[in-house]
Amino acid sequence: MLPLAAIPIGDLLDAIEGGGMRPADLTFAAERLGREPMDSRIELALRTMARHPMAVVRAGAALGMIEAAPLFDDVLRVMAAEDSSPGVRMVAGENRS
Numbered sequence: 001m002l003p004l005a006a007i008p009i010g011d012l013l014d015a016i017e018g019g020g021m022r023p024a025d026l027t028f029a030a031e032r033l034g035r036e037p038m039d040s041r042i043e044l045a046l047r048t049m050a051r052h053p054m055a056v057v058r059a060g061a062a063l064g065m066i067e068a069a070p071l072f073d074d075v076l077r078v079m080a081a082e083d084s085s086p087g088v089r090m091v092a093g094e095n096r097s
Contacts, residue, residue, distance in 0.1 A: 004028050009036055016045050026052065027060030034064030038071060050075055055085035062092040 004012065004025060015021055016029055030049045033042050046068070049061035062079055065072035079092035 004032060009033075009042075013041055013045060016049075023052075023054040023057050026054075026057045030057065030060035030064040031067070032064070034067030038068050043071065046072065047075060050079060055083075055088050058083060058085065058088045059091045062088060065092075066094065 046061050046064050049057050076092045083089045
């Protein structure tokens with residue numbers, strides 16, 4: 001398998017949507033998505049990962065969303081205030097005014 005950074009964005013989204021990626025890979029994928037030109041498919045993937053049961057994936061989603069701010073300010077605000085993980089709350093609240 002190619003490194004996540006080398007996978008074409010459409011293929012990466014297919015892998016994310018397919019549900020077979022490990023949580024650590026989803027975390028890095030979410031961060032990468034935040035640096036890509038935003039479209040509805042990327043936005044949906046990030047919003048979905050922000051509700052993932054694993055905190056490490058939610059933290060990656062928060063980092064990706066921070067990269068794409070202000071589009072995700074509403075989600076980041078809720079994550080920073082209400083996520084069950086202190087680490088996710090901290091990440092979601094970073095770099096925000």
